Amino acid sequence: MQRICVIGGSRYFGKLLVERLRAAGHEVTVVNRGSFAPPAGVGHLVVDRDDEAALTAALAGRAFDAVVDQVCYTPVQAAVAARAFAGRTRRYVMTSTIEVYDPATAALPAVPPGTPVPEESVDPAAWRVAMDLPWHDAAHLEARYAEGKRQAEAVLARAGGFAFATVRGAHVLGGGAREFTGRLAHYAGRVARGEEIAVHAHALPTVFIHHEELAALLEWAATAAFTGPVNACSDGALDVYGLAGTVAAAAGREALYRTVPAGAEASPFSFDRHYAMDNARAKALGFRFSRTSDWLPGAAAEALAELPASVPAPAPASASAS
Known part of the structure; x- marks a missing residue:
């Protein structure tokens, strides 16, 4: 049994993840803004993850074996989470996306035509972070969704204080x-x-990946020991x-x-x-x-x-x- 915190986890495969973790016997706590209540037997912290002071206060006295962050879209959110969970978890898993490999949104290393893209094509430890962009603006965030995910990965990869892994999900x-x-x-x-x-x-x-399969992979990632990105397809x-x-x-x-x-x-x-994407690493x-x-x-x-x-x-x- 592990103590696992899921940020988000209120709908679609995030909800399935919470249910799977609970069914496996883990002590699960969901962090969200309260629009959806978690299932019975799951802890619930109602707080806005963007409000660093409120998040830190809500986490006071708590510790987790792992955190699965379902709703991290910007480097600013990642930085807030990294500070708030510092010393409170040994492992942090971020749900990312195939969009980080979109050649239309970033200059990426070339791969031979028809070759599935491996994880090292986007190395979060080396990716440039720009915290001063208007990440709070919904239109900017929508237009820079892939870049927001890349930079969020980069912030958490460099945070230190916990082992970091990121799951780059295919089209669900x-x-x-x-x-x-x-x-x-x-x-x-x-x-x-x-x-x-x-x-x-x-x-x-x-x-592509089925929503149930992605939930199963995130459950596996939460309790595994690997670090760095894995492609999920x-x-x-x-x-x-x-x-x-x-x-x-x-x-x-x-x-x-x-x-x-x-x-x-x-x-x-x-x-x-x-x-x-190439899923050989996860295999x-x-x-x-x-x-x-x-x-x-x-x-x-x-x-x-x-x-x-x-x-x-x-x-x-x-x-x-x-």
């Missing part, structure tokens, strides 16, 4: 209505309505045509496409730049991944089943077998 799917981004629902709706899906002519593959990269085709098969329909020029906006996960450390093809058909069927009544119902599952 599954969970039906709980998948609050609505990206899989976008495909389900367009396929069910017979609408065209905007794609790039030469769409490149990317990687199911085996089997997929391009937008493969994703839409899986949804169409689950619906018993054909996917329709509309090609857009290079650089133009397209449907989610249609990328005209390389966007896949070498002992985590076993599923294959995307194992869970994506079920996730697609779940998204189709939860479409509004105004959307034509998908065909029976028996009609979509392929």
Whole structure:
């Protein structure tokens, strides 16, 4: 049994993480602003993580074996957390993102075309931090999401006082209505309505992970001993045509496409730049991944089943077998 603090953990795979940790017998404490209550048997500290004085006061007299930070988006937030948890935890795990490798948002080391990106392509210990940028501004943060994550990793990697690990999650799917981004629902709706899906002519593959698998990996990371970044993605990269085709098969329909020029906006996960990660490090450390093809058909069927009544119902599952 370990004492584990989860910052955030109120929705989607963060909520699953809390439930998994509790079921495994750990003493779990959730830190959030109080909009969602954790499940029974889980401690709850209601505090704004951006308010350093309030966070420090709320943590007074408490100590943890590990912290899992689900909602760290900026170097300022990371610095506040590093100071507040100094001497209060031996391990700190930050949930990061595949977006840190987006070549459109930073100059990154080149990798051969088609090669999944390894963790060392973004080294948090060496990444430049700019605390004076307007990270408090919502529009700035949205536009610099990937950079905010890179710099948050950098601050925590250099903080000292605890072992630091970061989990760079692939595009997360599954969970039906709980998948609050609505990206899989976008495909389900367009396929069910017979609408065209905007794609790039030469769409490149990317990687995905099921929300339950990411929760399992974060649970593993919280109690493991490794440090540094790990990429978290199911085996089997997929391009937008493969994703839409899986949804169409689950619906018993054909996917329709509309090609857009290079650089133009397209449907989610249609990328005209390389966007896949290498998960070899997590495997070498002992985590076993599923294959995307194992869970994506079920996730697609779940998204189709939860479409509004105004959307034509998908065909029976028996009609979509392929």
